[in-house]
Amino acid sequence: MKEPFFKTAAELAALGKENIPDAFRLDTHLIYNSPAALDFNSPGAQGYGVKRAGLSVPDSVMLLIAPRSCGRNTSGLAAGDTERFGWLLMDETDIVTGRHLKKIPEAVRAFVESREKQPSVVMLCITCVDALLGTDMERVCRRAEEAVGIPVRPCYMYALTRDSKKPPMAYVRETVYSLLRPRKKNPRAVNLMGYFAPLSDDSELYEVLKGFGLKYIRELGRCKTVDEYHELSEANFNLLLSADARDAAAMLEKKLAIPSVEITRLYEIDKIGSQYKSLARVLGADYKEPSMKNEAEMAVAELLAITPKPVFAIGSRLNANAFELSLALVRYGAEVAEIYGDPQPQDFSYIRRLAEISPDTRIYSNLSPTMAVYDEEKSPVTVAVGRDAVYYHENAVHVPWSDETQPFGFSAVRDFCRAVISACEGKEQEKQPSKVSLGEKIVSSHEIHGLRLAIAPFAPDTSGAAAVLFPLDALTVIVDAGGCAGNICGFDEPRWDVKSFAKRSTVFSAGLRDMDAIMGRDDRLMEKLALAADEVDASFAALIGTPVPAVIGTDYRALVRLIEKRLQLPAVAVDTDGTKLYDEGASKTWETLMKTFATAGEPCDAVGVIGVTPLDFSSEEAENIRKSIDGDVLLYGWDGELSNIKRAGRVKKNYVASASGLRAAKYLEKKFGVPYEILCPLSAVEKSAVSEASEQGGRMLVIHEPVRAEAFRKALAEAGAAEVTVGTWFTPVRELSRDGDVHFKEEAQFARFVEQGGFSCVIADAALRKAAPRYIGVWLDVPHFAVSGER
Ligand code: SF4
Known part of the structure; x- marks a missing residue:
């Protein structure tokens, strides 16, 4: 039985800071991409990453210059308050030629003009792509500054340089203080x-x-x-x-x-x-002990009186140093069984002292691939502290201790103890509000290719690919520097909460660093893959491309051959690059899986469904699809069995539930003669939108992915609607398109069509409405996760 890697405090202290085991070193292995590792993989994914931190200056705004995969999580930041962000989305030509740079001054001007209130500063946030292109951002900012007459500053989001002397979070801290000018000092x-x-x-x-x-x-x-x-x-x-x-x-x-x-x-x-x-x-001042010290001491005494005595797991995603907090708790007389963290040399002063009084405390790495086989049942932990520890201990008492407001000093000790006591008593902790706000009205009128002033990026192709692979027992590697994996698994993948999915899913980040990318060190990636393959049971290996390998021109075919030879494991690669939309990534992945694994043979009695992922369907909707079809129904991908995909060429029929499944269905029809049919039952919310719209009457516009939009069109026609137009941001399906249907590519084009189309009713995700503020008809909200990240 495979076991997660750990060292006891005594073992680690004996090894010393000069001999930290490789499993705790981030450059030696793939990074396990569970929610427990999210803060490491994508510091921008939640909390204060570069994107939010860059907006610390009052009245500042940020233009994210990036492939859509880098900006996807923006709508999840700041409780959905995205008014301070704009996005200049790069396409596949931009990421290799850098032609987007020419548009930046004009894009900054349109961005500033679109805000009601003049911003104090425009932050230009750039990504791994510009790191690899060697963009001179100081120069770019100067040119933009000339265009708008207000300060423009760079923010570097590139995770590739995370281990450098000045990582992105250190840079952004400098940036947000860089506008300060000398003033007379006040000694007080x-x-x-x-x-x-x-x-x-x-x-x-x-x-x-x-x-x-x-x-x-x-x-x-x-x-x-x-x-x-x-x-x-x-x-x-x-x-x-x-x-x-x-x-x-x-x-x-x-x-x-x-x-x-x-x-x-x-x-x-x-x-x-x-x-x-x-x-x-x-x-040179006098110190008087504050009364808060007594309060802290009393709170510690109360914590120690909890019965039964808690056994703690202390994680690293919390407002503390995991090792120092553990040491403090053990010194008070509490028991700490587990710590999740990657010890740094400076932590050894705590680890050595901890080893003396709690030598058996286990120290696990959150990021090691071996954590994919961590089993809570074998642990004595009863109280999990920190978001990562909480992830591993579903059945323990949870104390996230990660509010944005920062605890400090004696009051932090008091409040921490109180939080543990309340959690043990089953009381809910008060949630801290977390919101960046500016709240201007956005007026979007520009003709700049890729510029979004109102709508946050939709799910990218990388997320589409990952969504198809997530439930399968694959060793899935997102070939990135960490941030893409964090965006995908932290924002676009909701199934971590479902134990059956999370247990099976082993998604890793390649953890690329700048030199890996510059030198094209595929051999290092292979070493990491081989190590991970020893730790997890996987039926096949899957690589998901991101902007970094797209810029450096990674040869996926060669990598697949290498993996198959070295690991003796079937392998597939999906050459997504983060610039395209989720449907394209999902479509490529379905097709690749079917081409690689579907086989001819004895016909089977089941029917299959292609195209179901959480980017288009909730769990309930997925199950409704299953119920709406008679017989043995295989929801490929969703059901998590590679064996189902192997049967896809032998089933009686394949149903296509979203446009992303169509290419694979056509392949299966051509290759194995299995017929397909498009089928997408509407959910209860969608059906009620149809009845409301039909009561409304007049011209209607439905905006969704093509298969779902067509299901709406049919339902509206059955309810008596005379004129229904379909619009989609995703790849249109020729066999479903009718005259007058529209493929949206740009925000301004979208705004014009919606505002001037004479529609009495629009059925679409509410997030899109921001881009068409002058539309005066009825808007019926039909959430589409791939658009807004909302259900
Ligand atoms: S790691 Fe991925 S999401 Fe983060 S900046 Fe680099 S390319 Fe973008």
């Missing part, structure tokens, strides 16, 4: 740096600093206006609360002569006190 002013969100209002740090004579305690996360932002320049010193902001602090010291002092977030009460005393000494 200090800035707190390190987090994008503010500290908890009741952190005693404010009281401690006031006790030191500091009157103005400022944080970027509390600045509501540009004037408040510029007051940050008055600080006498910056107090660094996280090492992540060291580069930004150094930049401010150089540029504005603001020195910095660093302290860190701790959960050991005695160490918190010592740290405040040291700070007082550095500042």
Whole structure:
């Protein structure tokens, strides 16, 4: 039986920081892409990644210059408040020639003009593609600045450089402070740096600093206006609360002569006190112990009184250093059985002390491929802390401890203990609001190819491919630097919550770094694949392409041959590049799977359905399709059996539920003589939209993927509608198209068609409405996950 990799605290301490095992090193293996690894794989996917962090300056806006796969998660950021984002979507020519660069000044001008209120700064966010193209962003920003007359700054999202001396998150911290100008210093002013969100209002740090004579305690996360932002320049010193902001602090010291002092977030009460005393000494001030210390001590005592005594798993996706928090808990007398984290040399001071008092605590890597076989049943853990630990411990008490508002000091200890106590008592934790807001009305009128000012990117081809492969027992590798995998599995794949899917699915990121891409190091990818193949049971290997291999021209055929030879495993590759839409990626994948695995032979009595993925259907809708067909129904892909796909050439008939299944169905008909039929029953919500629309009367416009749109058209006609036009953003299906139907490619074209088409009723995802604000008819919302990410 395969086991997940771990080291005990004692073993790790004995190895020392010079001999950290490879499984904890990120460049030696594929990255397991479960939700537990999401923050690593795609720091932009949730919380404060580059995209949100870049908007920390009040009234700033961001233009994302990227293949659609890089911007797909934007609608999920900031609770769906996307008004501060615009997107210049790159096509397949842009990503290899860099021709998009010429459009940037014009796109920035159209973006700025589309906002009701003039932004304070435009952030231009670029991706791995421009990293590989060697784009001089400083120059691009200067040209854009000339076009709009307001500051334009670069934000680098490229995950390829995550392990470099200055990774994207360090850059963005510099960028958001870079607009500050020298001002007269105020000896009573200090800035707190390190987090994008503010500290908890009741952190005693404010009281401690006031006790030191500091009157103005400022944080970027509390600045509501540009004037408040510029007051940050008055600080006498910056107090660094996280090492992540060291580069930004150094930049401010150089540029504005603001020195910095660093302290860190701790959960050991005695160490918190010592740290405040040291700070007082550095500042030449007197320190008076805050009353919050007592509250923290009392909360710890209450935590230790919980019965039965909790056994903790501490993850890394939380507001703490996993090793320091574990050490603090063990020192208080609690039991920590497991830690999820990838120890860095600087963590060894905690690990060594932990090894002395809790030598058997197991330290797992979230990112190791072996975590795909982690089994909760074998663990004694009863309380899981951190989003990653929660993922592995479905049956434990959950304490995510990852709110955006940052806990700090004694109050963090108190609040942490209270959170654990409440969770153990079964009380819900209060959710912190998390929203970036600007809220201008968007007016979208431009003719720039690929520019989106209102509609966030739809699901890309990479997500379409991954959605087809996810339930299959494949060793699936997204050939990317981490961010694409995070976008796909964190945003476009909802089935992690369904145990039967999550158990089976082993999706990895190749974890490419800049030198892998520049040198085309396929051999390293092969080594990683071979290691992962030893750890998971997979029927075949599947590669999903992303923008990085598209830019460097990866030879997938050669890779497939290599995999088959070295791993003795069938392999397929889908050459998606992140610039196209999900239907194309799904379609390629269905076709590839059928061509590779479907076989002739004894006819079987079942019927098959091609084209069902969560990008088009909810679980309920998928099951409705099954119920609407008589007999033994194989929902290829959804049912998760490669053996079903193997039978696809021998079934009585194949049904096509979305346009993405059509090419594969045609192949199966031609090759094996299996007939196909298009079939897409409408859901209850959709049927009620049909009755509402038919009551409305007049000209109707249905916007969806082609098969579903056609199902609407038929249902509307049956309900008596006289004139129904179909529009789609996805690849049209010739046999379903009628005169007057339209294929949308650009936002402005879409806006004109909807606003000026004389439609009395539009049936479409509500997210599209933003792009046609002057449309005055009825809009019936039919959510389409591939469009809005909403169900
Ligand atoms: S890792 Fe993928 S999503 Fe992230 S910037 Fe690179 S290409 Fe885009």
